[in-house]
Amino acid sequence: MRALGDIWRVLLGVGVFVGALLVWEIWAGAEESFLVPEASEVLTRAWESWPTSEFLTAVAGSLKRLAAGFVIGAAIGITLGLVMGTSRATRQALDPLVELARATPPIAIVPALVLTLGFGDSMRIALIAFGVCFPVLVNTLEGVRAVSPEARDTASMLHVGRVERVFRIYLPAALPSIFAGLRIALSIGLVMVVISEFAGEGGGLGHYILDQQGQFAYPEMYAGILFLGLLGYGLNVLFRLFERRVLAWHYGATGERNG
Amino acid sequence: MHARRLFQRVNVTGWLFVGLVVLLAELAIQVFELTDSVSPPSETLPALGEGIASGELSGALRITLGTYAGGLVLAIVVGVPVGVLIGSSRLLLDATFVVLEFLRPIPAVALIPLAFLFFGTGSEMRRYIVAYAAVWPILVNTLYGVRGSDRILHEVALASGVSRFGRLVRVTLPAALPSIATGIRVSASIGLLVAVTAEFFFGSGGIGAYMQRQQLAFKLPEMYAAVLLTALLGYTVNVVVRLAERRVIRWTGEERVNWP
Numbered sequence: 001m002r003a004l005g006d007i008w009r010v011l012l013g014v015g016v017f018v019g020a021l022l023v024w025e026i027w028a029g030a031e032e033s034f035l036v037p038e039a040s041e042v043l044t045r046a047w048e049s050w051p052t053s054e055f056l057t058a059v060a061g062s063l064k065r066l067a068a069g070f071v072i073g074a075a076i077g078i079t080l081g082l083v084m085g086t087s088r089a090t091r092q093a094l095d096p097l098v099e100l101a102r103a104t105p106p107i108a109i110v111p112a113l114v115l116t117l118g119f120g121d122s123m124r125i126a127l128i129a130f131g132v133c134f135p136v137l138v139n140t141l142e143g144v145r146a147v148s149p150e151a152r153d154t155a156s157m158l159h160v161g162r163v164e165r166v167f168r169i170y171l172p173a174a175l176p177s178i179f180a181g182l183r184i185a186l187s188i189g190l191v192m193v194v195i196s197e198f199a200g201e202g203g204g205l206g207h208y209i210l211d212q213q214g215q216f217a218y219p220e221m222y223a224g225i226l227f228l229g230l231l232g233y234g235l236n237v238l239f240r241l242f243e244r245r246v247l248a249w250h251y252g253a254t255g256e257r258n259g
Numbered sequence: 260m261h262a263r264r265l266f267q268r269v270n271v272t273g274w275l276f277v278g279l280v281v282l283l284a285e286l287a288i289q290v291f292e293l294t295d296s297v298s299p300p301s302e303t304l305p306a307l308g309e310g311i312a313s314g315e316l317s318g319a320l321r322i323t324l325g326t327y328a329g330g331l332v333l334a335i336v337v338g339v340p341v342g343v344l345i346g347s348s349r350l351l352l353d354a355t356f357v358v359l360e361f362l363r364p365i366p367a368v369a370l371i372p373l374a375f376l377f378f379g380t381g382s383e384m385r386r387y388i389v390a391y392a393a394v395w396p397i398l399v400n401t402l403y404g405v406r407g408s409d410r411i412l413h414e415v416a417l418a419s420g421v422s423r424f425g426r427l428v429r430v431t432l433p434a435a436l437p438s439i440a441t442g443i444r445v446s447a448s449i450g451l452l453v454a455v456t457a458e459f460f461f462g463s464g465g466i467g468a469y470m471q472r473q474q475l476a477f478k479l480p481e482m483y484a485a486v487l488l489t490a491l492l493g494y495t496v497n498v499v500v501r502l503a504e505r506r507v508i509r510w511t512g513e514e515r516v517n518w519p
Contacts, residue, residue, distance in 0.1 A: 111471070
């Protein structure tokens with residue numbers, strides 16, 4: 001089979017996508033069910049609803065909580081990962097507890113968080129941080145454990161202090177792995193945003209979707225889901241750009257291009 | 260001998276630490292009088308035992324396990340063949356990548372209100388939503404596994420006159436197996452999260468719905484018993500999946516030893 005050129009490839013992909021939208025349009029038109037609005041209607045409503053203040057407030061609220069939860073969760077994950085990675089005793093003591101906590105589906109802690117923190121932002125941020133923390137922890141731990149024995153030996157031979165060793169050897173060496181964890185954590189964080197907004201009042205994109213469903217505004221509900229997907233996609237693209245910047249030295253040193 | 264080996268493999272310090280945390284939680288809850296929002300372990304554990312003995316909690320667990328397993332199997336049955344198909348043809352990959360990249364970032368939990376409209380609150384809705392959430396990691400990992408399979412092995416098989424189907428079963432699938440296993444491991448935890456979440460917000464049965472009922476009735480020990488059971492379920496799923504994965508990877512590891 002002849003390989004296609006780059007432009008043809010993209011055109012083919014976009015063409016199939018548009019074709020799928022057309023199939024949806026025709027199918028929804030034939031179905032005549034109010035549960036399945038036509039693709040064109042969803043797109044029109046999406047276009048109409050995004051500049052409204054209701055929608056923009058929802059997105060801003062979601063993003064704010066995601067940012068707060070992500071930073072807190074990542075900080076806890078990286079710290080615990082560094083401590084567990086550099087101290088054998090701590091690792092052994094904390095391992096079963098961490099395994100239990102990270103295997104727990106985060107929805108299970110929602111009732112407990114609601115009872116202790118109420119329905120407000122702190123409950124949501126705590127849930128997001130809980131979901132974000134574990135993939136970061138596991139990847140940090142793996143990154144630290146993979147530091148070469150030569151680097152460890154050199155550090156101890158040169159009498160580099162414990163704290164300095166963590167910041168100048170383990171952290172930089174684990175950074176690519178930490179970023180891999182952060183990337184997984186970002187998409188899990190978005191899932192947590194939605195779950196936390198399903199619980200109770202307080203706005204956000206997840207609550208917006210639920211609201212539209214409750215008001216039988218199905219095209220708007222589809223549009224909300226669509227925007228959530230776009231948000232996830234956009235955040236991932238931004239994160240990759242950020243990652244490439246921060247890890248530029250790493251790619252330079254190892255000759256790796258796409259991490 | 261056997262007991263000693265088991266003793267070495269079980270992380271005694273770690274589990275003692277878990278016990279210590281439970282004790283501290285009990286103390287803190289009693290001393291600071293937090294019983295309004297948290298039930299102490301001394302009440303949660305009996306409630307867990309009672310819920311299982313009375314069949315109420317164990318029935319909920321059975322419902323959750325049924326929809327979860329059904330959804331996961333559906334995701335594997337769909338995800339692996341589609342992943343193999345797309346992964347083995349450059350043309351198909353080019354044709355589908357925009358659609359895949361468009362659908363993949365949509366968090367499956369956001370589709371729960373939609374699935375509820377189509378299928379109601381029953382277990383059917385939950386099975387489909389679990390399947391939808393679980394299919395992406397399986398599909399994408401299978402796809403990459405197939406694309407990453409060894410070119411040289413393919414050429415050798417082709418030159419030796421192995422049929423298309425033979426190449427699929429004997430070259431492509433074994434090479435992609437570790438990736439597929441990774442995909443299933445990721446799906447297993449996402450699927451469980453989505454199953455319990457759907458039960459919690461829209462479900463008529465299962466642990467999630469039980470948990471929510473107890474929360475509304477303000478029966479804290481019963482609620483925390485369900486939380487504990489969910490955590491144990493997640494832990495068990497993790498252990499089982501990882502053991503299965505280790506078996507698969509060890510087997511393929513032997514197959515690929517020292518391949519230049």
